Structure formats: C-alpha cells, structure tokens
Amino acid sequence: MEGWKEVTGDVDVRFASHPRWLQLARTVVEECCSGFEIAPSSVRDLVIAVGEAVSNVMRHGYGGDRTRPVRVLCRCDGGAVEVEVWDRGCRFDPIAQPVPPLDRRSRGGRGLYLIRSTVDEVKYTREEGWNRLRLRKRLPIAAVAGERGLRVP
C-alpha cells in the first residue's frame, strides 16, 4: 500500500480498509491499554471512539473501497492514552463538522457524536495527503506500570 509516513507509537498497526479489520483496530487499543492500570470505562470509551473513527474512514473517506490503507497508532503517555487514525481518503475534518442533532429516526449521524462524547480531545490535521485524526482520553487515576514493563504515563 502507498507511502506510509513515519510516526512512532507503542503500537502501530496498518491494514486495508476492509470492515473485517474493524475488530483488529479495537483490539489494538485494548491491548495497548492492557499494560497499564486504566479504568475499564476509559478503555471502553476509547474503543468506541476508535471503532467509529475507523468505520467513518472505510465508509465515507474511502467510499467503501476495501483496499486502501488505514493505520492505527496507540500510545500511553503523559497521563493519557492517545490513538491516531491515519488514512489517505479525501480531506475530512470531523472537528469542523457541525454537531449533528441526535435524531431518533435517523439511520446514521451518530458516529461523530459518539466520538466526541467518549474522548476528551479530537484533533485533525492533513499531512502530505494523509488524514490524521488524534483521539485523546485523559486517565482519571494515576496509572502504574504493568508487569510487562511498559512506560508509566
């Protein structure tokens, strides 16, 4: 797949934009968090946000093309967990979108709402043809290093 950009993270996974890899994206986040004592509710919220972000890339960014590159990086640092979702779809800044009103009758429009509801920060940048979405979840309690010797955030 085309020209990956060098970025560092504790976990860095690249896959094609096929919905079958959605579970992999969620597992990446769960596994990255598993080395730290992070409240399960925080992990759950981050998994919700990442699932929606990657789904948006597959459905809207790539219009259902299942062969395009997606990258998920996850790092635990500075009292927060940060996940980045990269794709080469058309420019799409979810921050710039108006918050969609929750319509009970609508089939769609809840993904962006869920992203904004479950993480503390959402940042978007366009870098050399890539969309880079950063999702940051602050940790409510002091995390301690796990048995696997990962960094203390």
Next chain:
Amino acid sequence: MRIQTRHVGQGVVVELIGDVDMSNSPRLRDTLLGLLRDSTGVRIIVNMEQVNYIDSSGIASLVEGVQAARRFKSRLCLAGLNEGPRHVLQLTRLLDIFEVHPSEADALSA
C-alpha cells in the same frame, strides 16, 4: 458476530453472539426486517447477552428494526443488555425507544 434465530412460543428470538459493527450490522438489519416482513404481529426478542460491543451502524439496524416493527404492528424488544451496548444506547439517547428486559426469559414471560 453470529446470528441464531429460533421460534419460541409466539415469539422469535434473535440471538446475537459477538461484536456488532459495520462488518455485520447489514446482516442484522436484513434478519430483523425479513422476520418482520414475513409475519405481521410477530414478537421479536433480540437476545444481546453475548454482545459486549455495538457501534453506531449496529444501533442504526436496531432502530430500523423497532421502527419497522411499529409499521408492521409487531413488537421488537432487547434482552440481556450488557454494560457496553447499554452505554452506547444511553450516549445516543436511544435506550428509551426500546422495550428492554433483563434476560430472554424475562422478555418471553412479559
């Protein structure tokens, strides 16, 4: 996710096993709408005891199912909601559009 459908008394139990996301939510939608089209007045119980994650596309399929149930004069309820799916339904303020039961047995006896 696996979907197992079985007839119990006057109702149909649709048991979901595993995560519900965009890779399989169209299947869930087709199953629910198919059951509702096939018989007016049917009672569908979606057993979610083995679902720990559902995304917005899965929620959309359930919403479409409950809307179709009203159109077809049928009923669709959820049973055995775990914390994860319940949380997503609460965040999207959709929990109260569903008839929710603690378990499949409770739903069948309601």
